[in-house]
Amino acid sequence: MSVVTKIKEVTAAAIHQLYQVELAAGDVLVNATKPEFEGDYTVVLFAFVKQLKKSPDALGQELGQQIISTHPDLFTAYNVIKGFLNLTVADAYWLQFINGQYSNTEFGHTKPNGEKVMVEYSSPNTNKPLHLGHLRNNFLGRSIAEILKANGNEVVKTCIVNDRGIHICKSMIAWQLFGNGATPASTHTKGDHFVGDYYVKFNDEYKRQVEELKAKGKLDEEAEKTAPILLATQQMLLDWEAGKPEVMELWRTMNSWVYEGFDATYQRIGSDFDKTYYESDTYLLGKDLVETGLAKKVFYQKPDGSVWIDLTADGLDEKLVRRKDGTSVYITQDIGLAEQKQKEFNAKQSIYVVGDEQNYHFKVLKLICQKLGLPSADGIYHLSYGMVELPTGKMKSREGTVVDADDLVEEMVNIARQKTEELGKVKDFTEEELQELYDTIGLGALKFFLLRVDPKKKMVFNPEESIDFHGFTGPFIQYTHARIKSILRKAEPVTGIQEQGPLLPLEKELSIHLEMFPTVLQDAAQEHDPSKVAIYVFNLAKIFNSFYTEHSIANAETPEKKAVRLQLSQLTAQAIKNGMSVLGIRVPERM
RNA sequence: GGACCGGUAGCUCAGCUGGAUAGAGCAGCUGCCUUCUAAGCAGCAGGUCAUUGGUUCGAAUCCAAUCCGGUUCACCA
Incomplete structure (x- = not known):
């Protein structure tokens, strides 16, 4: 306690x-x-x-x-x-606390509570590579999963891949038209980027055709609806739904290229999933629930045959759940998938890491599930996060202002290498060790940058000024960890103490802060907010650095002081390591 | 138009279940590397907490109105 x-x-x-x-x-x-x-x-x-x-x-x-x-x-x-x-x-309280925890590698973690939680995150479209916005999503999802684990929950990480629909058909059509049989291998291009390039080509060609039609005197709207490449795409979607073999074949091939690319990115940034759902498998889910809803009079049918739910009493609108042609809409699939997950995993809580532009959607989703009386309903939690914007405003793929995830990771790792070389502190590292260090620092800077702010809030990323390595940053904290490890390597093993006191102000401040760590982890889980941990770890590192500058650890005034300070140092390193770990950030032994 | 979210230092952000003189980082300016890693430390400067009213012992925090910005309200996904 x-x-x-x-x-x-x-x-x-x-x-x-x-x-x-x-x-x-x-x-x-x-x-x-x-x-x-x-x-x-x-x-x-x-x-x-x-x-x-x-x-x-x-x-x-x-x-x-x-x-x-x-x-x-x-x-x-x-x-x-x-x-x-x-x-x-009493100083005795702090001393006892440190003495009891200093060798606890699980510091801050709580025992398993037997509760299962699902976290759905990442959830990409397969027509283009991941960008900065996806990174925030991935880091948040991964982090909240780790935070929940640290708090004793069993966590199932899932991803729903949006692998079908008009968007992927656009890439497919463009590849048929302009690809000349090119493949990622033949062009030495990462698969997701390769497919994304054709998505861009589609849009270029589409724009060109619209202009052409307009030049021939068609009205804007008509031109936009009748461009041949768009019609071809719509036909392809119908062919896909009909299961036309050559379309399915191309679809599988292009998706497989994308997955190869995604896998590489996921591996690099540390995202993984216990279960991956594909929309091509799940998009028909939820149809039977429409019947259930009608039977329960939760839904109603309009004369044209379409099915709706009236949420006006809840301050929302009327929402369509089945089209007049009998096909289901997005939200119906989501209801179905929620049920599917419930049957498959029976989790107490199901967290969806999805951008705040879908706040309304999830409000509606939860409400409908509740009205249907589904067991999954109350556990639905939308972990909503704000968009990552550029100083010029939102990122727009059509205007080429999207910050590519792979590029950004590479850039951060390069900066890490450059700075490390400038400082020249690890000249004895092997090439392999160096590479690992650059990854640790570069990715650490990036992840910390995206996780240190409240998920709910939108944030600004300025590509002109690279992400900092000083101050309130990942590398600052990693550096503090490396400093401590350096001392611990040189000192004799840290041992238990019988101390006494009195504690000096900075020793006490550090103790107080360390003692807060378990509470911070609990709060972060409760609020679904990794930034709480990021802020905490930063403050801890800051206090340690003041303490470090002010007091000698290895050459403390007395052997007793030395023992206490070594314990404090070791526990600080552990709290930093465990705190960063739930943020998905590694900490180096040296840097 | 309805609903929801946001507006705190030049910039990026904490603080928001009401509590003592509103905090960090960056950028700017001063100092500190013969002693455990200077990716560090110490200090200076920087604020009508969007505006106005209200609630009370006390408001950046709660309420109302206003202004500004954003998202959303598709037989799209």
Whole structure:
């Protein structure tokens, strides 16, 4: 149990003892004490003043006295300023904590809780390569999965590949028209980029044809609808649905090229999945649920035969769930897939990592599932994240302003190499070790950059100024880890201690911060927010660096101090490692 | 038009279940490498927390209105 939790309980108990008022520990507000005041944690008293009919000062004095006399082992001092009760936690508490955790490689993790959670992320289209937006999605998905694991959940990572539809037909048509039998191998192009190039070619040709038609006097809208290449694409989609052999063959071939490319990227960035769904397999799911919905009168049919749900009572709109021609729409597939997942894995919670442009969609999805009474319904959670924008605004593939994922990763790794060479600290590394280090640092910088901000918020990426390696960054934290490891390598093994104290201010600050780590991991899971961990780890590294500059660890004043500082260092390294690990970021032993 | 999200330092972001004088990083300016890795540390400077009103002991945080930006409301996926 964290100290903060203890303080809440102790405070509630003290209030009960003194005033016979029942109070939930959760109602007690505890903050870190501001540096300008004496103490470690502060109980804010205003909330109780009215109910207990005491002046803030009197209440503080009585509470402080009571808390300290009932828990002399935990608190050594208190003071009251205005309505704030500042408590000083005994050094013995911190020392005991460090001593108990310093060799715990699982520091921060909780025991398995037997609950299963699904995380669906990445979910690409197969007509073009991954870009910066996908990276945010992949890093978030991977990270939230790791955070949930660290909190004792069993996690199933899934991906739904959007492998069918008009978009992939566009690439296919363009390849038929302009490909001349080229393949990724014959052109030495990564498969997903290869197919993406034909998607671009499609759009170029389409635009050209539209202009041509307009020049012949057709109206804009008509030209856009009747361009031959578009008609051919629509026909191809029909052929695909009819299972026409040569179309299926081409479709399989081009998708296989894309998958080869995706696999390489996924491997590079560390994305993996326990189960991959393909839309070509799942797009017919959910049809039977339409019948169920009609029978339950959750859905209704219009005269033309189309099926709808009326969500206006919930502040939303009417939503189509089956077309008049009997085919299902996107949301119906999603309902079906939610059911499929439920049957297959029976998870308590199902998290969808999907951009915030689909907020409405997921609100509707959950609501429909609930109205249908599906067992999967309440577990649906949309982990919505904001778009990654450029200083000039949104990325647009048609305007060529998309930041390609592979390119960006390469660039980051190159910068890592360049900076590492400039500093010249690892000249004895083998080529293999160097390559690994560059990957670790480059990807670390990139992942940290994308994970350090609240997922909900959109963020800006400026390609002109490369991602930093100083300050609030991945490399800064990795560097701190490497520094600690350097000391630990040289020092004798870290051992248990019998200490005592007193702790110096920076030793104590570091201890307090370390003690928060498990709570931070829990919060991150609860809020579905990896940025909480990123911010925490950064602050931890910062405190350590101040401590490191101020105090000698290997040549501490006394053997006892040295033992304490070595423990602190080792535990800091472990917290950094475990924290970065749930962000999908490795930390080097040297850099 | 309805719904939802956002507006905090020059830039990128924390802080938002109301709590003490609003914090980081970058950029700018000062210092610090014969002692454990300077990808570091210490310091300076930088703010009408979009605006206005309200709620109260107390508001960046809650409520209302307004302004600005974004997303969404397809028989598209």
